[in-house]
Amino acid sequence: MGTPLLTLSGLTKAYPGVVANDDVSFDIQQGEVHALLGENGAGKSTLVKMIYGLVSPDSGKMTLNGAPFVPASPNAARAAGVAMVFQHFSLFDALSVAENVALGMDNPPPQGELATKIRTVSDAYGLPLDPHRTVGDLSAGERQRVEIIRCLLQDPKLLIMDEPTSVLTPQEVEILFKTLRKLSAEGTAILYISHKLEEIRSLCDNATILRLGKKVATCIPAQKTAAELAEMMVGTSLKPPKRAADVSSSEVALHVSGLNLPPAQAFGTSLRDITLTLHKGEVLGIGGVAGNGQDELLAALSGERLCAAEQVRLNGKPVGNLGPTARRRLGLLAAPEERLGHAAVPDMSLTENALLTGVTRQAFAKGGWINWAAAKGYAERIIHQFDVRTPGPHVAARALSGGNLQKFVIGREVLQAPHVLVVNQPTWGVDASAAAAIRQALLDLAAEGAAIVCISQDLDELMEISDRFAALNEGRLTQARPAAGLTIEEIGLMMGGAHGMEAAHV
Amino acid sequence: MDLSSINPVLLLASLMVAATPLLFAALGELIVERAGVLNLGVEGMMITGAVAGFIIAVESGSPALGFLCAAIAGALLSLLFALLTQVFLANQVASGLALTLFGLGLSALLGRDYVGIKPPSTPKLDLGMLADIPFVGRVLFTHDLMVYLALVLAIAIWFFLHRTRAGLILRAVGENHDAAHALGYKVVLIRFAAIAFGGACAGVGGAYLSLVRVPQWTEGMTAGIGWIALALVVFASWKPGRVILGAYLFGGVNVLQLNLQAAGAAIPVEYLAMSPYLVTILVLVIMSADRSRAPASLGRPFHASN
Numbered sequence: 001m002g003t004p005l006l007t008l009s010g011l012t013k014a015y016p017g018v019v020a021n022d023d024v025s026f027d028i029q030q031g032e033v034h035a036l037l038g039e040n041g042a043g044k045s046t047l048v049k050m051i052y053g054l055v056s057p058d059s060g061k062m063t064l065n066g067a068p069f070v071p072a073s074p075n076a077a078r079a080a081g082v083a084m085v086f087q088h089f090s091l092f093d094a095l096s097v098a099e100n101v102a103l104g105m106d107n108p109p110p111q112g113e114l115a116t117k118i119r120t121v122s123d124a125y126g127l128p129l130d131p132h133r134t135v136g137d138l139s140a141g142e143r144q145r146v147e148i149i150r151c152l153l154q155d156p157k158l159l160i161m162d163e164p165t166s167v168l169t170p171q172e173v174e175i176l177f178k179t180l181r182k183l184s185a186e187g188t189a190i191l192y193i194s195h196k197l198e199e200i201r202s203l204c205d206n207a208t209i210l211r212l213g214k215k216v217a218t219c220i221p222a223q224k225t226a227a228e229l230a231e232m233m234v235g236t237s238l239k240p241p242k243r244a245a246d247v248s249s250s251e252v253a254l255h256v257s258g259l260n261l262p263p264a265q266a267f268g269t270s271l272r273d274i275t276l277t278l279h280k281g282e283v284l285g286i287g288g289v290a291g292n293g294q295d296e297l298l299a300a301l302s303g304e305r306l307c308a309a310e311q312v313r314l315n316g317k318p319v320g321n322l323g324p325t326a327r328r329r330l331g332l333l334a335a336p337e338e339r340l341g342h343a344a345v346p347d348m349s350l351t352e353n354a355l356l357t358g359v360t361r362q363a364f365a366k367g368g369w370i371n372w373a374a375a376k377g378y379a380e381r382i383i384h385q386f387d388v389r390t391p392g393p394h395v396a397a398r399a400l401s402g403g404n405l406q407k408f409v410i411g412r413e414v415l416q417a418p419h420v421l422v423v424n425q426p427t428w429g430v431d432a433s434a435a436a437a438i439r440q441a442l443l444d445l446a447a448e449g450a451a452i453v454c455i456s457q458d459l460d461e462l463m464e465i466s467d468r469f470a471a472l473n474e475g476r477l478t479q480a481r482p483a484a485g486l487t488i489e490e491i492g493l494m495m496g497g498a499h500g501m502e503a504a505h506v
Numbered sequence: 507m508d509l510s511s512i513n514p515v516l517l518l519a520s521l522m523v524a525a526t527p528l529l530f531a532a533l534g535e536l537i538v539e540r541a542g543v544l545n546l547g548v549e550g551m552m553i554t555g556a557v558a559g560f561i562i563a564v565e566s567g568s569p570a571l572g573f574l575c576a577a578i579a580g581a582l583l584s585l586l587f588a589l590l591t592q593v594f595l596a597n598q599v600a601s602g603l604a605l606t607l608f609g610l611g612l613s614a615l616l617g618r619d620y621v622g623i624k625p626p627s628t629p630k631l632d633l634g635m636l637a638d639i640p641f642v643g644r645v646l647f648t649h650d651l652m653v654y655l656a657l658v659l660a661i662a663i664w665f666f667l668h669r670t671r672a673g674l675i676l677r678a679v680g681e682n683h684d685a686a687h688a689l690g691y692k693v694v695l696i697r698f699a700a701i702a703f704g705g706a707c708a709g710v711g712g713a714y715l716s717l718v719r720v721p722q723w724t725e726g727m728t729a730g731i732g733w734i735a736l737a738l739v740v741f742a743s744w745k746p747g748r749v750i751l752g753a754y755l756f757g758g759v760n761v762l763q764l765n766l767q768a769a770g771a772a773i774p775v776e777y778l779a780m781s782p783y784l785v786t787i788l789v790l791v792i793m794s795a796d797r798s799r800a801p802a803s804l805g806r807p808f809h810a811s812n
Contacts, residue, residue, distance in 0.1 A: 054688070075690045090685035091685060092678050092681040094681050094801075094802065095678065095681065099674055099678075103674060103678050103689060
């Protein structure tokens with residue numbers, strides 16, 4: 001091995017009140033796929049922002065090909081051969097693919113020439129793209145291609161990828177990995193950020209693990225088990241959620257039949273002929289790539305959108321024409337995906353937020369007067385039982401970190417003893433230990449006889465907690481199949497739109 | 507009513523003059539909004555430009571210098587808005603409204619001693635032979651430089667937005683400022699420039715009112731044209747071509763209704779006076795029924811998180 005492509009030594013960056021990176025050092029070789037592992041808040045993002053010139057380190061040095069590397073801006077980093085694919089896509093919806101690519105380049109060729117180049121490169125790497133399409137009309141996978149092509153056109157020496165697979169189907173992940181392996185074979189180094197351990201084990205040559213801003217270890221991920229990696233990441237051993245004995249009965253808790261709903265807003269997805277049956281004590285996992293009707297399904301189940309009374313039945317009672325409050329009263333509760341603005345009011349305190357959904361079932365209001373003491377007590381109970389890290393119930397929801405607020409939002413519904421609980425992305429953006437706690441709470445709730453619909457894009461999560469699995473695809477729901485024994489290929493096909501798979505497998 | 511007193515040649519010629527202040531102001535605001543900023547202070551910047559241009563032109567005797575200073579005055583005032591909204595992250599709607607109120611008050615104060623004075627006249631452009639073409643020559647080629655400048659500006663803005671890299675970056679900033687920032691573009695700086703350009707255009711539009719269209723200084727003389735410019739940008743779907751159409755339509759109906767008033771039409775004056783606003787908005791609402799939409803970051807505050 002010659003000189004490493006990129007060396008980091010002693011990088012430190014502090015923000016008021018928190019040290020995001022503390023004396024982090026590691027090397028990346030040419031053509032190496034290097035994983036950066038860590039929980040939320042471990043300092044991964046800050047570290048790559050320093051490499052990409054968005055943030056300058058307080059102390060420490062970087063060298064690129066042996067020469068000092070001090071990028072003052074992303075432009076400088078790009079000029080030095082560092083390119084980055086962002087976690088939240090940095091794309092412009094109203095502009096065309098070619099215009100988006102041009103914006104990420106320092107000296108783009110004229111549009112016509114660029115369009116030809118995009119076609120050539122995208123075909124060469126197996127990521128076909130039409131340069132003239134408007135980005136807003138593309139799927140998540142295609143949008144990511146735009147970002148990757150934008151980077152590839154600049155012949156990067158180092159490609160940084162921040163959680164690239166969170167929005168992809170398993171088949172799309174396979175295509176991406178092929179592209180990345182081809183790049184690495186050509187000598188491009190890749191810094192791959194993820195918390196999906198199996199992906200890292202199959203793709204990456206080396207891994208650097210960060211915990212609370214400090215480097216914990218550098219290892220070869222293929223030689224470690226996923227559990228060992230997780231342990232290094234979290235610092236303690238993680239217990240996988242325990243399942244109680246199967247308590248699901250034949251009693252139907254929720255029944256949806258032939259539900260069709262037009263989208264509530266432009267660019268939304270229509271729900272088409274949704275039929276599902278949920279038994280007491282059962283967890284139904286619903287997978288699918290974002291934007292295939294998840295939000296719409298939650299709205300239809302929670303009562304935010306109404307349908308014909310008979311289309312949704314709760315414990316045999318028709319509730320399709322009832323709004324959220326009436327459904328809550330009957331025991332159908334929901335926790336939507338968007339924490340700030342949908343599940344919780346950002347500027348209201350935790351007590352007020354606890355009151356907002358708890359008021360129907362917890363009797364916090366009598367004759368129009370609010371019993372604040374009871375609401376506060378309830379908020380404190382959530383904070384205590386779900387280990388929400390906050391100074392107290394008077395704190396505004398906005399002030400909580402994503403993971404803590406998520407624990408609060410889920411806890412708020414779980415403690416109301418629902419008959420049916422619908423959750424969307426219950427552990428999105430939550431660190432591993434908090435996610436485990438939330439999953440355990442859902443399983444415990446099911447063990448007590450409640451029925452749970454868990455909509456999620458995290459397939460590992462769904463496989464861990466679901467009794468049965470179904471996938472949403474363009475607003476259609478596949479038949480639910482027992483989760484045990486499903487292979488990743490079968491799941492991928494369910495998500496990709498192969499309906500009626502059952503027939504081929506029974 | 508005596509319709510024969512309305513001369514179509516004069517009507518069409520004065521249409522172009524009537525549309526010019528609106529066109530300037532709307533084009534400026536178009537650039538501002540394409541950069542993702544909603545500046546409701548157009549009226550205030552216009553009237554500040556009107557009084558500044560008037561004072562300088564009267565004192566120096568040069569209308570050209572007047573227009574230049576009007577642009578500078580409008581830009582300076584808009585930079586106040588830029589400072590408030592881009593640096594101190596103040597609310598854009600409130601800041602824009604405050605800017606209008608401030609501009610109206612400031613101009614009244616500055617213009618106190620200039621009421622009733624005649625400004626030096628702005629020379630017509632000598633287009634020689636062209637002006638001698640019957641009808642068309644009289645309508646199109648007998649104006650001052652500013653009328654043509656407004657049209658050239660519209661074309662230049664279209665070219666800038668769709669054919670240059672700088673224009674692409676401006677649109678990108680208005681579309682998704684977080685992404686633009688992540689790619690290393692200076693969002694705040696670009697918006698400062700766009701806001702200043704918008705202010706300068708509004709200032710020129712105002713000065714065209716006080717130096718050419720009216721021409722004299724009276725308090726509050728913009729009389730809502732700034733607001734019409736704002737509406738025009740929205741209903742023109744942020745497209746320069748449609749802004750020209752809207753401005754000329756507004757100018758045309760305005761001139762026509764003034765002529766009808768003078769001819770003693772049997773329609774109440776109030777209805778005539780409101781007609782330009784109604785017709786312009788109606789036509790543009792119908793046209794904006796296509797799929798075009800506002801810049802996605804319009805009016806949203808931008809704060810680089812780190």
